[in-house]
Amino acid sequence: MAVVKLSRDGGAPFFRDDETVPGLLARAAVERPDHVYLRHDGHDLTCAGLAQAVGQLSAGLHAAGIRQGDRVAVMLGHHLDHVLVFFAIQQVGAVLVPVNTALKGPSLEYQIAHCAPAMVIADAEFSQVLEGPVHAARSSGALAASVWRMTDGELLPAPGTDLKNLRAEAVVALPVVAHDPRDLRIILYTSGTTGAPKGVQMSDRMVQATALGSIWLSDMRPGSVLHFWDPIYHVFGAEVLVLALMVPVTLHMVPRFSASRFWTEVREAGASHIHFVGGVLQLLLKQPPSDLDRSHGARIAWGGGCPRDVWAAFETRFGVEIREGYGMTETSSFSTINPGGSHAGKLGSIGTAVDYFRVEVVDEQGQPCAPGQPGEIRVAEVEPGVLTTGYYANPEATAGALRDGWLYTGDIAEMDTAGFITYHGRKKDSLRRRGENISAWEVERVVNDHPEIAESALIGVRNEIGDEDLKLFVRRIDGSTLDGATLLSWCSERMPRFQVPRLIRFVENFRKTPTQRIQKQFLSAAMDDFDHDAEAVKASSNKD
Known part of the structure; x- marks a missing residue:
């Protein structure tokens, strides 16, 4: 039986009731053990190798006292150890709390205090900015352990454990953990453009849905190679990691997004797909013309946040087909997709509703707007478990966003008679002069x-x-x-x-x-x- 429905034909259900993210990893290791899951810094990691390393680390987490339901805050850069930690926390049944590596001061203090983690796992380079938040969490009784990823020449921050030792000391296998698609897998704090961050609660099924939406949008096929720069502490990074378990593709991991090196990295990777968010495409268009503009080898760019004029300019200059989507962490990343691009789809549109969601554009009274009339986007689930149940320890924010089974996004758009939606901007980003x-x-x-x-x-x-x-x-x-x-x-x-x-x-x-x-x-x-x-x-x- 297929892991997921790679085609949108055939109707619901789109997810198996017995499938989970830890199960996807186990299945990949058995069915394609020698397939290269990820390339990083000149090294290949196979599906079997990934499963073995994750198994060791998850056993180490259990030996260190982490149990099902415990929250683990992770502040790691874009490297292989972060991939292992991502899967190991889920395998042990704990809840991953990704932390933006740019955070410091009150923003970082708030997130650590709010999620009250049992463990913090971080690169040692962040020990100084974490010193206050970790001390406060330890003093409150919530934090039991600090685990640091060390590089050559670094001194182990005290108190704390070296991440390498956590894996090495895992002499006892991880006890059997029962996993369920309804399990809380991730609390992902929205970085937002206004206001304090809110911890979006993501179930196992939501994590799977983030990947499936990307597969449909990007026309992901076995053998594809993905240029992988997306931060793992963001939903886009998480979805790429899980996507590569659902479809036998290879991730080519680079340390960070670089506009000046982007196309060189894409060509060196032999990448067929590139991922964009926010202003990434605009930044690439601002780069000086180069011979690589048409010799990079990529065929599809998928993501969200591409304005109509940028769309046409990017396709013309770089010869890459744009696949535009729209969504939020609260809606398992993509809630609408335009997989036909500017060819079979509609140029400049964020597309139509993903099959496991209902998406409407409504007025201030919650009534559907007439075609072409701007209103607020709201989303409801067709298949259970793909929409967040709310924000962690924040009932007020939950009540404000979730009403009568609908998530009100705060985004303004209009829908045409065919169901294609055109995005106009944030409701709160509207000014009155x-x-x-x-x-x-x-x-x-x-x-x-x-x-x-x-x-x-x-x-x-x-x-x-x-x-x-x-x-x-x-x-x-x-x-x-x-x-x-x-x-x-x-x-x-x-x-x-x-x-x-x-x-x-x-x-x-x-x-x-x-x-x-x-x-x-x-x-x-x-x-x-x-x-x-x-x-x-x-x-x-x-x-x-």
């Missing part, structure tokens, strides 16, 4: 078309008369001397007057989520730290 509703996404899309701009972010700031003014943050391309006045003049020719920003501030970098989305909650809403004030310039000009 002088009586006009303004989509930050629409303004940013125009600004980012400027040849000297790498990326931008628009926020609303309260002005001296209590109204909202538009403040634009801009990162210029290297070597650009673009000034605020020139940029505003350029904007005025391309957008309505009410959309043109008042304040311009140039920045060197943006703080981002793992999917390269700008975290706007960290942008300054001050009215006195700008590089250009259009209203002041206008007033001065009129005075003269």
Whole structure:
């Protein structure tokens, strides 16, 4: 019997009631032991080798006191040990709590305190930023052990255990653990662009669904090779790891996303598929033309967050077919997919509902919108277990998002008569200026078309008369001397007057989520730290 339905034909159910993520690993090791699951740093890891290493580590976790249902916080970089830890925690029946490696200070303290882990597993390089949170968790009685991944020359932080020793000391096999698709597998904190993070509870079936949606969207076939840069602490990284157990493909793992090295890595890997999120495609389009633009060998780019104009430009320049989808961690990653791309699908659309979901666009009263009318996207499950049951230890946030079996996403879109959905932006990312509703996404899309701009972010700031003014943050391309006045003049020719920003501030970098989305909650809403004030310039000009 097939592990999953690789084709969308045939109808529900799409998942087996007796299948789990640990079961997928065991099955792959038996059915294709010599298949190369992952390549990393010049080394090949087979399915049998993966299962053996995960088995050793899971036994070590059990020997260290980790039991079914315990939460284990993991702050590891993009390397092989992270892959092993990902599967070992699930095999022992514990709950994985991924931690963004960029976190520090209050954000990190909040996440560790909130999930109250029984164990923290981290690269030793993060020991300093973890010192306070780990001490607090240990003092509260929740944390029983700290495990550090060491590299050559590093000293073991105290108190703590070396990850290598945890595997080596596992002399007793892991006792039999009963797994169920309804088991809580992951608590994944949404990094978000506004507000405090919320811990999305992901069941085993949800983890499987993240992979199945990607398989359908990307036209994943046996023998495919995936360029694997996606952080494992994000749902996109997790889904790729599980996808490679469902379909006999090979992951070519690189340490991180690099726009300048991207196509070189793709060609060296012999990759057939590349994965994108957020602004990745835009960053690649900003790179200088190269002979690799058409000789990289990849055929499909799948993911989410590709605007219509970027879609066409990317396919034309790089000869790669875009497969666009949409979703959230709460909806097992993809809830809509456009697997036909711009050929059999609809250019610029996030597609139609994945078969195990219902997706609607509704008005403020929760009634379905007429075709072409914008509204909020909401999602309900057709097959049980593919939608989150809520946010960990956060009933208020759960009640706000889940109502009458529907998850209200906070995203604005419109649906056509064929069910294809066009995404417009976040509901909370809509600004109101002088009586006009303004989509930050629409303004940013125009600004980012400027040849000297790498990326931008628009926020609303309260002005001296209590109204909202538009403040634009801009990162210029290297070597650009673009000034605020020139940029505003350029904007005025391309957008309505009410959309043109008042304040311009140039920045060197943006703080981002793992999917390269700008975290706007960290942008300054001050009215006195700008590089250009259009209203002041206008007033001065009129005075003269």
